[in-house]
Amino acid sequence: MQWKIKEETRMKTKMKKWWHDKVAYQIYPKSFYDTNGDGIGDIQGIISKLDYLKELGIDLIWISPIYKSPFVDQGYDISDYYGIAPEFGTMEEFEELLAEAKKRDIYIVMDLVINHCSDQHEWFQKALADPEGEYADYFYFREGKNGGLPSNYRSYFGGSCWEPVPGTNKYYFHAFAKEQPDLNWENPKLRQEIYDMINWWMEKGVAGFRIDAIINIKKDVNFPDLEPDGPDGLAGYSRAVEQTHGVGELLEDLKNNTFAKYDAFTVGEVFNMHEEELPEFIGEDGHFSTIFDFSAHCLSDGEHGWYDAPGIDFNQWRKAIVNSQLEVQKVGYKANIIENHDEPRGVSRFLPEYARNAAGTKMLGTISLLLRGIPFLYQGQEIGMQNCVWNSSEEWDDISSKDQYQTARAAGVPKEEALRICAEMSRDNARTPMQWSGEKGAGFTQGTPWMKVNPNYSQINVKDQQMDEDSVLHYYQKLIALRKSKELKEVFTYGRFAPVYGEWDNIMAFYRILDEEAGQEVGNAGKRVLIAANFGKDSVELPLEYQGKKVLLSNLPENQAEDNLTLAGCGVMVLECALHE
Numbered sequence: 001m002q003w004k005i006k007e008e009t010r011m012k013t014k015m016k017k018w019w020h021d022k023v024a025y026q027i028y029p030k031s032f033y034d035t036n037g038d039g040i041g042d043i044q045g046i047i048s049k050l051d052y053l054k055e056l057g058i059d060l061i062w063i064s065p066i067y068k069s070p071f072v073d074q075g076y077d078i079s080d081y082y083g084i085a086p087e088f089g090t091m092e093e094f095e096e097l098l099a100e101a102k103k104r105d106i107y108i109v110m111d112l113v114i115n116h117c118s119d120q121h122e123w124f125q126k127a128l129a130d131p132e133g134e135y136a137d138y139f140y141f142r143e144g145k146n147g148g149l150p151s152n153y154r155s156y157f158g159g160s161c162w163e164p165v166p167g168t169n170k171y172y173f174h175a176f177a178k179e180q181p182d183l184n185w186e187n188p189k190l191r192q193e194i195y196d197m198i199n200w201w202m203e204k205g206v207a208g209f210r211i212d213a214i215i216n217i218k219k220d221v222n223f224p225d226l227e228p229d230g231p232d233g234l235a236g237y238s239r240a241v242e243q244t245h246g247v248g249e250l251l252e253d254l255k256n257n258t259f260a261k262y263d264a265f266t267v268g269e270v271f272n273m274h275e276e277e278l279p280e281f282i283g284e285d286g287h288f289s290t291i292f293d294f295s296a297h298c299l300s301d302g303e304h305g306w307y308d309a310p311g312i313d314f315n316q317w318r319k320a321i322v323n324s325q326l327e328v329q330k331v332g333y334k335a336n337i338i339e340n341h342d343e344p345r346g347v348s349r350f351l352p353e354y355a356r357n358a359a360g361t362k363m364l365g366t367i368s369l370l371l372r373g374i375p376f377l378y379q380g381q382e383i384g385m386q387n388c389v390w391n392s393s394e395e396w397d398d399i400s401s402k403d404q405y406q407t408a409r410a411a412g413v414p415k416e417e418a419l420r421i422c423a424e425m426s427r428d429n430a431r432t433p434m435q436w437s438g439e440k441g442a443g444f445t446q447g448t449p450w451m452k453v454n455p456n457y458s459q460i461n462v463k464d465q466q467m468d469e470d471s472v473l474h475y476y477q478k479l480i481a482l483r484k485s486k487e488l489k490e491v492f493t494y495g496r497f498a499p500v501y502g503e504w505d506n507i508m509a510f511y512r513i514l515d516e517e518a519g520q521e522v523g524n525a526g527k528r529v530l531i532a533a534n535f536g537k538d539s540v541e542l543p544l545e546y547q548g549k550k551v552l553l554s555n556l557p558e559n560q561a562e563d564n565l566t567l568a569g570c571g572v573m574v575l576e577c578a579l580h581e
Contacts, residue, residue: 015284019208019265020333021493022059022107023369023480024376026210028341029066029088030074031433032379034445041433041444043089047097052462054104056382056473057480060265061101062109062210064341066094070120072179073157073399074341074431075111076212077118081197098205107207109265114194115216116180123193124181131168138190139181140173141165142223151223154234158403161237173223175216175237177399185217185250191257198258208265211288215270218247230304231410241272248280251287265289267335267374282332290374293334295324296350297343306425307408307418312350314535318508325372325497325510335374338364338381344429345380348387354537355570356386362475362555363533363572367508369479370531370574372497379434382476383465388432388454390423395452401426437463475555482553482574490514491527500545506536507567511577530575534567541566546577 033045043066053061065075068083075085084091101108117124126135142150142162150171153161155178162171163178173182184190198209220243226235259266268291273281281287296317302309328334338346346368351360361384369375390396393405401422408418423429428451435457437443442457454460465471483492495512509532529552534540539558542565551561551573558568561575 017289018263019060019107019289019374021484021489022265022374023057023483024060024062024109024335024374025053025056025058026062026064026340026376026378028064028379028431030064030450031431031444033434033436034447034449037445037447038087039445039447039450040087042087043084043093043097047093047100050100050104050106054106056477057484058106058377060107060109060207062267062376063111065111065113067113070118070179072118073177074397076113077116077120077177077180078113079118079120080122081117082200095204102205107265108205109208109210109267110201110206111212112198112209113212114183115213116174116176116182119179119181123190127172128165131165131170134189137184137187138193139184140219140221140223141170142173143170152225152228152234153223153237153240154230154232155237157399158407160234173219175213182216182219186219186221191250191253195254195257199261202258202262202264208259208267208289211266211268214251214268215241215247215272217250218244220244238272242274245274248277248287251281255287267292267376278328279331282328282334284332286332290333290335292340292376293321293324293328293336293373295320300349300425304411305407306404307411307413307421309421309425314352314506317350318502321367321371321508322499322502322510326499329372329497333373335376336368336371337376337378338368339378339430340376341378341430342427344425344427345385345387347384348424348429352535355535357570358384358470358472359555359568359570361472362479363535363570365472365476366479366531366553366555366572366574367533369483370492370512370529371510372495372512375483377476378430380430382473383435383460383462384472385432385435385454385460386456387424387426387429388452390419390426390428393419393422396422396426396428397451398427398431401428435461437461478553488527488529488552491529495527495529500530501532501542504540504542506534507540507542508533508535509542513579515579526579528577528579530565530577531572532565532567532575533572534569537569539566539568539571544577546579546581548575548577550576552576 029041032041033049034041035044066088067078068080068085069075069078084094123135123138127139144150149162155161157177161173165172174180175182226239229235266288268288270291282290299316300309347356347361405418405422432454433442433444433449435442438458438461441449442453465473491512491514495514498511501507501509512529514527544565548561553574556568556571559571559573560566
């Protein structure tokens with residue numbers, strides 16, 4: 001494939017926002033660092049590692065939910081939006097975290113879960129106590145149809161989206177687990193309750209929110225049946241979301257009553273968005289600051305589940321990223337990720353087996369962090385953490401992994417094969433404890449960790465890599481420092497993305513270009529930087545379109561830039577080039 005590079009209209013730098021040049025880091029608190037020996041990560045653990053994150057180059061921390069919760073879905077089932085789960089600490093400790101982060105010029109972003117709450121939340125308990133009362137309308141209580149369920153939707157975690165309301169002929173709706181009833185966003189009183197809560201956290205000093213599953217808040221409240229897509233006679237709820245329009249009105253109401261008042265940074269978890277709606281979501285006056293780019297991750301979506309999911313093909317991966325970058329730069333910024341708490345480790349997912357080493361890990365990280373957009377690292381990514389070895393489905397905590405395993409078995413997939421497939425995709429791969437050292441428990445806890453530690457912690461851990469100048473960790477520090485350097489920050493923040501070498505096998509390469517006019521606005525003459533990676537085994541020599549001026553970063557000594565660009569297998573180079581031929 002050959003992409004013709006066009007000098008398209010750049011995005012005006014006058015649209016600068018405070019968050020444009022930030023590098024973000026996601027913490028899954030339960031698995032980050034435990035300070036009290038109970039085997040569960042805590043807020044004090046985050047505080048104790050702020051200097052580590054500052055040294056890495058992090059500006060913004062997104063913390064997965066730390067609210068009070070029964071933890072049916074690891075905190076994404078919130079029972080009290082105003083309370084800190086005692087497993088993690090206290091509100092006073094959270095306020096200490098805010099203060100300590102501020103001292104280091106680090107912003108704290110909370111997770112916002114407002115499509116649903118826990119069935120233990122006061123609102124839902126009141127709804128169950130009086131199914132005809134006002135709190136019942138905070139949710140979706142519906143009578144069945146023709147002696148059956150209100151509709152034939154299948155939840156994201158398997159089984160029907162409808163659960164009986166005890167003592168009645170009604171059901172309540174849940175897009176996720178039955179313990180996570182969906183909130184009725186058509187109810188203005190419910191919306192105001194949510195807005196008040198968000199503003200309470202903003203007043204406390206958080207910089208913004210990552211907003212969970214937000215596209216789901218808009219429902220066709222008639223809940224019409226869909227054509228079944230499985231032997232259970234149900235239809236995946238995502239199809240209902242795709243056919244529903246009008247979520248923008250709710251999102252604008254949310255923004256105007258909360259985020260806009262505080263110039264908050266917001267990143268939406270958005271699937272099933274209608275393609276033409278991208279400007280409404282992340283344009284200059286969009287619903288959110290940014291949304292995550294899941295284009296590469298969606299390549300391994302199966303028609304019926306993980307068991308029939310395709311593997312990652314390099315050409316499809318490259319095409320997905322390139323197309324997404326070209327599309328979004330006309331509009332705004334996306335948040336770029338390799339992995340997160342809901343995805344398996346990127347090294348194990350996006351790299352062929354021969355590249356699952358330090359060189360390949362550095363290569364993948366370079367591509368991700370130098371794309372146009374807001375880079376998000378997930379805890380452990382900076383040391384190249386990989387998927388865990390799972391010996392049995394009993395080792396999983398994740399509700400989705402367990403459901404997918406049963407789905408595979410029900411489809412006739414042999415036990416060992418079902419285990420292998422689900423082990424590769426399990427969300428628990430990202431939730432194993434952070435590997436701080438080669439000591440017992442990976443240095444995560446002095447107690448018994450809440451979840452299995454990846455057996456490779458003795459080979460991959462922070463302590464060892466801190467002492468190795470050639471480690472993945474030190475490379476990530478250099479990579480982030482390069483992105484944020486005075487000379488290059490503007491080109492990596494505002495420079496255009498332009499793909500190159502698309503006709504070459506196993507090559508992922510692109511320019512970041514800041515033209516002269518844009519350069520003058522920020523005090524330089526403009527720049528062109530080439531980022532080129534060889535995902536193949538063998539060395540490749542690429543003709544340089546523009547004269548190379550300076551090697552800015554390289555992951556292997558065999559990489560060379562003279563008249564041509566030579567990349568070793570799993571080699572990546574960041575090369576400043578002449579702006580013009």
